[in-house]
Amino acid sequence: MREEIIVSGRMNPMVDPHLQIWHWQIPLYLFLGGLAAGILFFAALYYINGKEKDYRAAVRLAPFLTPLLLVLGLLALFIDLRHKAFFWQLYTNIKLQSPMSWGAWTLLVITPVSFVWCALHMKELFPKWDWKYDWLKTLEAFFNRYKNILAWVMLIYSVILGIYTGILLSAFNARPLWNTSILGPLFLASGLSAGAATIMIISRSKEERRLFAIIDLIIIGIELFLIVHMFMGFLASTQVQIEAARLFLGGPYTMSFWIFVVTIGMILPALLEILELRKYHVPAVVTAVLVLFGSLMLRFIIVYAGQASRWLY
Amino acid sequence: MRYAMAVDTRKCVGCSDCVVACQTENNVPIGYCRDWVVEVMDGTYPQLEIEIRSERCNHCENAPCVRCCPTGASHFAAGGIVLVKPVECIGCGACIASCPYDARYPHPKGYVDKCTFCFHRIKNGLKPACAAVCPTKCIYFGDLDDPNSEVSAVLKMRKSKTLIPEAGTMPQLYFLI
Numbered sequence: 305m306r307e308e309i310i311v312s313g314r315m316n317p318m319v320d321p322h323l324q325i326w327h328w329q330i331p332l333y334l335f336l337g338g339l340a341a342g343i344l345f346f347a348a349l350y351y352i353n354g355k356e357k358d359y360r361a362a363v364r365l366a367p368f369l370t371p372l373l374l375v376l377g378l379l380a381l382f383i384d385l386r387h388k389a390f391f392w393q394l395y396t397n398i399k400l401q402s403p404m405s406w407g408a409w410t411l412l413v414i415t416p417v418s419f420v421w422c423a424l425h426m427k428e429l430f431p432k433w434d435w436k437y438d439w440l441k442t443l444e445a446f447f448n449r450y451k452n453i454l455a456w457v458m459l460i461y462s463v464i465l466g467i468y469t470g471i472l473l474s475a476f477n478a479r480p481l482w483n484t485s486i487l488g489p490l491f492l493a494s495g496l497s498a499g500a501a502t503i504m505i506i507s508r509s510k511e512e513r514r515l516f517a518i519i520d521l522i523i524i525g526i527e528l529f530l531i532v533h534m535f536m537g538f539l540a541s542t543q544v545q546i547e548a549a550r551l552f553l554g555g556p557y558t559m560s561f562w563i564f565v566v567t568i569g570m571i572l573p574a575l576l577e578i579l580e581l582r583k584y585h586v587p588a589v590v591t592a593v594l595v596l597f598g599s600l601m602l603r604f605i606i607v608y609a610g611q612a613s614r615w616l617y
Numbered sequence: 618m619r620y621a622m623a624v625d626t627r628k629c630v631g632c633s634d635c636v637v638a639c640q641t642e643n644n645v646p647i648g649y650c651r652d653w654v655v656e657v658m659d660g661t662y663p664q665l666e667i668e669i670r671s672e673r674c675n676h677c678e679n680a681p682c683v684r685c686c687p688t689g690a691s692h693f694a695a696g697g698i699v700l701v702k703p704v705e706c707i708g709c710g711a712c713i714a715s716c717p718y719d720a721r722y723p724h725p726k727g728y729v730d731k732c733t734f735c736f737h738r739i740k741n742g743l744k745p746a747c748a749a750v751c752p753t754k755c756i757y758f759g760d761l762d763d764p765n766s767e768v769s770a771v772l773k774m775r776k777s778k779t780l781i782p783e784a785g786t787m788p789q790l791y792f793l794i
């Protein structure tokens with residue numbers, strides 16, 4: 305038997321017992337970032353493929369949400385900072401080894417891009433929209449001319465943003481649960497799935513909804529595969545990662561993870577999508593809300609559980 | 618130059634003088650600490666073995682906290698000492714999440730704080746406060762590149778270990794066993 309007692313001095317109410325440094329702000333930020341990445345990815349993808357007219361919700365309507373999502377996400381991140389007056393330090397440094405730095409710079413590119421994309425589609429929401437000033441019109445014409453390049457930038461940066469939400473955590477080798485490279489693809493998939501779900505809510509076209517139901521179904525399959533893979537990796541790894549996996553296999557996060565994330569957030573919507581594709585009528589909103597809920601819960605549970613996982617010594 | 622510290626687990630009695638000395642010297646806010654004492658009990662009664670360790674930041678050579686810091690506030694100073702510049706720190710907490718030893722804490726003023734090996738004292742040729750005050754003289758400090766420093770000498774003579782070297786951090790806080 306081994307027992308470790310902290311005799312003295314270790315009375316950090318903010319630090320012990322789990323060193324819980326990140327609270328709701330970070331998982332919310334990761335969720336909003338991932339969701340925005342998913343929506344922008346599909347918008348860019350179908351624009352580049354010339355399907356703008358067929359998939360109107362994906363290319364023109366859903367992106368209107370993204371500036372809001374990104375700004376809210378940045379706000380959540382800002383609330384998390386403890387030394388707020390110095391936040392600009394993020395943008396006077398480029399630290400290639402720090403995922404946080406990567407993320408800050410990625411957001412600096414993709415947030416303005418999302419604003420421009422919306423500006424280019426203003427007439428879609430307000431048919432009588434007029435930019436009033438000439439220089440705004442010139443600007444719009446300029447971006448319209450280079451819209452294809454803009455779409456490519458959006459495509460690439462949305463993938464970086466989606467992966468970043470997971471890499472941010474997997475770079476921490478001090479938290480064995482996070483320290484797996486599967487988290488990058490898993491969070492990217494979760495963000496794409498959430499993006500597809502949002503498009504399903506907005507779309508009024510049967511064909512478009514069907515397409516995104518199929519896409520979402522495939523992504524959920526990939527997510528489940530990645531989750532199984534992640535646990536296989538943990539269980540075949542070192543003691544600390546086995547302990548990390550146990551948080552979900554009998555430990556305190558077992559119920560919340562397998563019920564909220566896997567069952568309600570993945571398997572249930574997948575079944576509903578299969579029913580829908582078999583021509584039963586299932587309201588898209590129900591499926592989509594479940595997917596969004598699962599995606600949000602995934603971030604919360606991984607961020608919280610990760611901080612409970614640690615090296616033993 | 619490579620600063621390092623060695624703590625003798627056989628001499629340490631767990632009095633916590635090092636903790637109080639550090640809190641006083643570095644004006645550590647009440648309720649927080651930069652160093653702490655751990656007592657590890659191994660075995661089943663009556664075969665028990667006790668190890669007492671005075672722990673602090675390991676000033677890792679491959680420091681994940683420096684790697685993860687987005688602003689460069691966490692950096693290597695002379696002699697491999699890991700320091701935080703308060704005016705560059707945004708308080709994002711990435712370094713706290715990345716330290717396997719839980720050696721950092723968020724200072725109530727917003728920035729992140731931790732052991733500095735008493736950088737301000739060693740610059741002037743003094744020992745860190747914890748080493749200076751230890752009544753059993755079980756904390757050795759000095760330059761590993763200098764074969765005559767007290768830390769080099771004691772590490773040569775005695776068996777030592779570092780904490781979770783398997784985390785890949787290359788800690789520079791040694792424990793004599």
Ligand code: SF4
Nearest residue numbers: 674675676677682716
């Ligand atoms: S012990 Fe922690 S805070 Fe100190 S250098 Fe190593 S990783 Fe950084």
Ligand code: SF4
Nearest residue numbers: 686706707709710712
């Ligand atoms: S809290 Fe400060 S020192 Fe730590 S990673 Fe963030 S900016 Fe760097």
